[in-house]
Each structure stands twice: as structure tokens, then as C-alpha cells.
Amino acid sequence: KAGVTQTPRYLIKTRGQQVTLSCSPISGHRSVSWYQQTPGQGLQFLFEYFSETQRNKGNFPGRFSGRQFSNSRSEMNVSTLELGDSALYLCASSLESPKVNEQFFGPGTRLTVL
Amino acid sequence: GENVEQHPSTLSVQEGDSAVIKCTYSDSASNYFPWYKQELGKRPQLIIDIRSNVGEKKDQRIAVTLNKTAKHFSLHITETQPEDSAVYFCAASRGQNFVFGPGTRLSVLP
Numbered sequence: 001k002a003g004v005t006q007t008p009r010y011l012i013k014t015r016g017q018q019v020t021l022s023c024s025p026i027s028g029h030r031s032v033s034w035y036q037q038t039p040g041q042g043l044q045f046l047f048e049y050f051s052e053t054q055r056n057k058g059n060f061p062g063r064f065s066g067r068q069f070s071n072s073r074s075e076m077n078v079s080t081l082e083l084g085d086s087a088l089y090l091c092a093s094s095l096e097s098p099k100v101n102e103q104f105f106g107p108g109t110r111l112t113v114l
Numbered sequence: 115g116e117n118v119e120q121h122p123s124t125l126s127v128q129e130g131d132s133a134v135i136k137c138t139y140s141d142s143a144s145n146y147f148p149w150y151k152q153e154l155g156k157r158p159q160l161i162i163d164i165r166s167n168v169g170e171k172k173d174q175r176i177a178v179t180l181n182k183t184a185k186h187f188s189l190h191i192t193e194t195q196p197e198d199s200a201v202y203f204c205a206a207s208r209g210q211n212f213v214f215g216p217g218t219r220l221s222v223l224p
Contacts, residue, residue: 033212043158043203043214056210059115090157099146099207105157 004106018079025093032074037088116141120215135218137204138186144206153200194222
């Protein structure tokens, strides 16, 4: 069974631009969570989607948004990029819930904002 | 909101020794506590988890203990091996939200 995939793997943007990251979960997994990982702040929860609905959200500004499609693939969008948005963005999928079933992480998208 | 502290930030042990990493959390309503291992340049991987209705859980060389009263939980690795070298993250969860500790860099010296 294929693992979680994320595209693109690397991205360079400039301040003020917007970016869309994509995550394809393991086949059959319906829950997708997004995380931001930086050396200074560590791993931070962004949001979790299940059945095309955002089920929970972390403490990030509204510039960070996401959505999930009927095939469980998910995208996250960051608008008006800031230098501090440079990070590794990880998505993770689980069958129904990351608390009930093991969540598997993708390789991440490394975003650099110049 | 929830706050998770993790100690130590770095830990070096000799191969074969035990390693202990401790996390404290602030939200008494948190009820799920996973531990993730992240090797250099790789994605995090769940290694063990514990729920609030259990005090201890063991899986081969890895064990986790939970003290709900004191609001802390610990990861214990016995008979450490060089391949245990990685960054370990604890997390506390209430609902579907996860709050992670800052991580512990474990180095197992041969």
C-alpha cells in the first residue's frame, strides 16, 4: 500500500505570495492532519479534516486554510506569505482519527519564503 | 490552551543503557499521549501511545508511563541501540487537536 505523499517537496516563494500544498493520504484513510515544523517552534498542529469537514483547528492565523476532497486528498493554502512561514509542512493520515488509529506522516513540503 | 513541556532537550547514553524522557502537560482534559520518533531527514513515526485510562504500556524495549494526577508522562527505552538515535516528540491530545513537546535529541553512543 502506498504511503502518504505530498507535493511539491520543495517550494520557494516571496513575501506576499500565496501557496497551495497537496497531500494524498494512504488509500482508505479518511482523516488528514496538517502540521508545521520549524526549528524554533517544533511541531505545531494546523488542522484536521475528516469527510471533507474541518474537524479541528490549531492556533494559526486565518491566512492558513485547508480543504479536503471527496477522495480524501487534502490541500492547504497559505496566503500573504511571511518570512516566518518558512517551514516543513507535514501532513498525516489515519483511518478515522489520529487518536484512535495510528497516523502516518508524509515526507513533507519544505517551504522557503524569501 | 494546552502546553507541553519536555525534558531533557538532549540526552546522550551509552549503548545498552536506558533512556528516559519526561513530558508534562497542563490541560487535565487531555486524554491521549503519543510518542513520535523522527530520525534525521525523515518523517515522524509513532512508536508508542497511551490513553488516560491506562497507567503504563510496554512494547518490547519501549514503555510509557502516565501519571494523571501530576500531569506527566514518560518514555522509557531500555537496552538502547545506535538506531535509537533520533529526536523524540511527546504530544498531548484533547479532541482531535495535538500539542507537541519541543523534542528530545537522543544520541546513543557505541
